[in-house]
Amino acid sequence: MSIAESGEFGLIGRIVSRLDAGSATLLGPGDDAAVVRAADGRVVASTDVLVEGRHFRRDWCGPTDVGHRAAAANLADIAAMGATPTALLVALCVPVDLDPSWAEGLADGLTREAARCGASVVGGDISASPTLTIAVTALGDLGGLDPVRRDGARPGDILALAGRIGYAAAGYTVLSRGFRTPKILVEAYRRPELRYEAGPEAARRGATSMIDVSDGLVQDLGHLAAASAVGIDIRSGAFEVPDQMRDAAQALGTDPYQWVLAGGDDHPLAATFPAGTRLPEGWREIGSVHDGSGVTVDRKPWTGPLGWDHFR
Template identity: 55%
Template sequence: MGADPTGIVVGLGLPAEAATEWLDDLTDGFRDECDLVGASVVGGDITRCDLVVIGVTALGDLGGRAPVTRSGARPGDAVAVAGRLGHAAAGLALLDGGLSEPAELIDAHRRPRPPYARGPEAAALGATSMLDVSDGLLQDLGHLAKAGGIGIVLAPENFAVPAPLEEAARLLGADPLEWVLTGGDDHALAATFPEDVRLPSGWTVVGRVTEGEGVQVRGRKLEHGGWDHFRK
């Protein structure tokens, strides 16, 4: 929503026999990720549980700005993305195929690297709507379209497909653009901006907001294209 990260609160449920070494690694992971943005673990709770359950609440400071929600996109706005797209999905496909290369895609699946700084940057630039891409770009842009009562038209030729994705697609006989458009777990950012805003490097314009509804690619309106936890 455009806030600067300040801290996280962690709720942890653990079996009594949980390994100490695993807990040390978990704690180190929270610390290392918080260090990337100058935040820290500021509290939480722990309880005994039959399963390992972890709940994290992230806190941030808007600095007096209004939050950037999903619902503010307007026809004519540019649709832009920041961060990696399709890398985690390609890494998972490689693992499912019994492959270990390209290694950077395997790493991307195992540890996402969200573009944290781009959220506050987008807010300062006047982003009209924004969300993270966790369930696939098409699916998550669909949330922006629904919340704002608008349509989105994507230009596939604007998406850069890096060499590791091309290589993974060759090995698996897949279409790398499908990973880019529908793959989740990269935790990139997608935002809409007034058309006259000049975006800095790190943001790529991939489409436009239009009148209408839903998300279109090459003239096709797509209802699905990502992970939906409750879809039958």
Template identity: 55%
Template sequence: MRPDTPGEQETVADLGEFGVIGRLTAGRAHPAATLLGPGDDAAVVSAADGRVVASTDVLVEGVHFRFDWSDPEHVGHKAVAVNLADVAAMGAVPTGVLVGIACPPTTRASVLDRITAGMWQEANRAKVGVVGGDMTSAPTVVISVTALGELRGRDPVTRSGARPGDVVAIAGRLGWSAAGLAVLKRGFRSPVNVVAAHRAPEPPYAAGPQAADAGATAMVDVSDGLLADLGHVATASGVSVDVRTDLVEVHQRLLDVASALGGDPRGWVLTGGEDHALAATFPGPQAVPDGWRVVGTVGRPAASGPAVTVDGAPYAGPAGWQHWR
């Protein structure tokens, strides 16, 4: 983390809870969906559809981010992005985010300024506002974000709708965050665009509603790894999913990083998490919209039950990230 300048030494304990809140919320412009923003007991966000899509994620220092690897702006950006990706994966349009931050009393207020700046940058990219939240004390920095969205007349696209005969398609990048993590673990900070993919993912928010409009039968945010998250679809839908490696793109930059570090680029693409691409199933290749790439097919469950295979065979090794394992 970059050192603060001499004029930025105030801690959150110096300012107090409401002083910090006032500092972090002052002067922010909200989009039209925010009817009442921070400053009251609760926010008011429009939901013209009459249904609200909601998702929550928690990011913990040392587990999901490290300040020696990521600037505070990156941490704020990531906290918002990982939540809004879940809203997009339901086929919904984001409408706002609520933020809870816990931190030690010795945390510099300027660090929270920068985390908040990153949150607002990503919220602005999704055309939403940071509408409210809460703060408290904790031994380490913990960020909880609740993302809100609306369906605008669409049915939600769940994990349970995939059917035999569907194709599997991807929107967004895969493997870049895992490659960036491998670079950081080796003590390097470049290639910059690979490291940036880990520090601050860029989910394809518009692709979620686009897929819903195109008739997607199931959809999931790729947060834990392509095979792991397709496994959730297979289980929920009672089907088998086969991913074809000849259809899965491995970008040249990932090949370069793998060559330099001795890594497995195809493994990064298949099992690396935190890119927050979207994976969806569609009723045939003709239904797949522009910008999506077909990578596999959906079939009937095997005798042993729903499963994900690669080129028709079980994948050797872990399929992706799982907490507590």
């Protein structure tokens, strides 16, 4: 059966039956709009879109994988503000010949990833489209904390990272060359592993700025440096490159640090903290903030790839 045979409302029913309500959901799917608790009185919101062939390929990722990826890309943005994710809204544009079971698998991935941080899918929309497209809006609660913006870094701050980096980019390269191993790299591309609690933890510990590293560490830190009008230096020795990544890089004829410094899709959080701050668990120091502008690596200009750009 295709979606054309199932029909719009039949597909909606199949998807909604797979969704679970989170603690912040007062009214979920089924009405004209959802109602989500905002105990703080402020709502953090972010949106992102995934287009087949541009952000994912169905021959590389199953529908559940795509659901995890779509949810993680948005939930990480909420965490990067120091907030706790509460809800997701999903707009799905699908070819009419798509098997409804694919959409069900997508719903499973979205639901499971959201549940990792206590959030839930509370609504959305569906339309026919020649290109499979998934647009996700995430909502979050600051819990009484001030949002951690990009423009607060100051000279003398330390730069820290929470989460792994380079794994998903290495997995992308492996898949693009027609391979399916090493498994740890391929699975990292298919399903990011995030610590959503790291964002609020950093906010409570006094982080001066923070960003979700989705497009590449050097490139994304460039946004933070520009917003804060400072220079940022990354210390390459702060990164442990696993054997599987080194072996894959050697086999593919590339430098593993290009994955670490310019690769995206792992969605770790990068933040700056005042000097002397005791970093929260799971955060590690990877550099420093200084007077100046731009981003350097080991005090030298980075001459490798910059990272992901939709129009480059």
